[in-house]
Amino acid sequence: MNVLEARGVSASYGDTQVLREISFTVKKGLLVALLGANGAGKTTTLKSICGLVRPSAGTVRYDGRVISGLPVHKVAELGITLVPEGRQLFPKMTVEENLVAGSYLKKAKEKRKENLDRAYAVFPRLAERRTQMAETLSGGEQQMVAIGRGLMQSPDLIMFDEPSLGLSPLLVEEVFRVMRMLHEQGLTIFLVEQNVRQTLRIADYCYVMENGRIVQEGNGRDLESDPRVREAYLGF
């Protein structure tokens, strides 16, 4: 079953077209990755799914329902969560307030206590810093808060925008471990990454973007052995 389906989606910022008729599907329970260099349009793809960017053409469907054009909070109500690039925390809130903000919507509110315990179980570091202001955390800790806040939303589909960006190798491992764990628990994941090697290893299916177009797709093993991908992204 397709959970998320994009058909011919285009988007522009002013006169600059960023997405050119891209199409992809994310099936229920899978971890699907979107790879590509800086400026390929990966972040815009995510933004046009969650309502932060309005596509100029094409449709995005979720569970068969058209969601392109909905305001961002309506998309969130459907159970779609984005862990945005650059964390986007609430800087003047504590760690715990940031997490609780994730459970703002009614559906998530009912599970607030349970999800909070789960977030602290996944990232014990956050439990130690629960009363600390988000802006005073290190980059890695902020990323943990961002992921924890996403989980607080009790999502059906969670999207990560470059979660390993700017993290130390050890923390990159940690972030990938968490994503693999969520995947094993059956959560549907759409992952945007530049860390190609690690991503190919955990993804069920991958799309590759270049200049606003999807230029290649396939499962991780196929892409890993594809000479073009090897040359462009893996460097050998």
Add this chain to the structure above:
Amino acid sequence: MELLPQALMDGIMLGAIYIIIAIGFSLVYGVMHVIDFAVGEWIMLGAFAGFYLTEWTHVEPMLLLPGVFVVFAAAGYLFQPLIHRVLSGHRGNPLLMGLVFTFGLGLMFRGLAQTFFGFYSHSIPSRFSNGSFFLQGGGFSTTVSSVRLAGLVYALAITGILHYLLKHTDFGLGVRALAQNRDAAGLMGVDNKRTSAFVYGIYVGISAMTGVLIGMILSLSAKMGPDFTIFAFFVVVLAGMGYLAGVPAAAFLLGIIQSFFLIYLDPGYTLLAVFAILYTILLVSPRGLFGKGV
């Protein structure tokens, strides 16, 4: 020396009124990114509503406050989408657009009020206006009129309620989330338009109630608005734009400066002094008294 406690008490009470005006002003700036130059006119309209309601019904104005709040909050809630439209069109510099729009709105309200309510100053008669308390201690003594004391209690109550609303409810969580990161708040499911309309409604309601109170303690007239707009702006800038926790200190400072000028020096120089102090502080600390503003 006899006047010192009096000046201090007056300053504290004025400051308490400035706190509630400035908190609403600051909240609207934080959530909607609008510097609302019509704040003084909302106060003026509230004051006139209180004045006429008291004249017609002969009810104690203090008891009219909740009704004034409800009516003006509803007006603000319904009015906010218009401001939202002005800001979210494809016009450059939304901050400036908001400023110009609300400035024009203020002018229009003032003009209409002068046409319909006349140019005279009034005051709202209240049972509290007659009574007063005599405070004594440590060799000082002062009298406090009960209407001013009621004003202080009102200001503290409103500040307390707003604090509770912002810090301990999910609505407040959404408001703070919007103020701190609008996109991320949307991703959490916070409805920007609806929440902003509620915030604007609450702010207009509080400003109008405060207007009634000012009409009881001081006076009201169709051209009272700009003074309060200037004072709200002063307090918010001094506190640091968007830094709510700094508002009380800045408001009390303004209240005390003002009452000292009224009592010891020439009241005509109050604004001059207020701005001299504002500029001096901003020269030393451009992000407000506490260095925590935007």
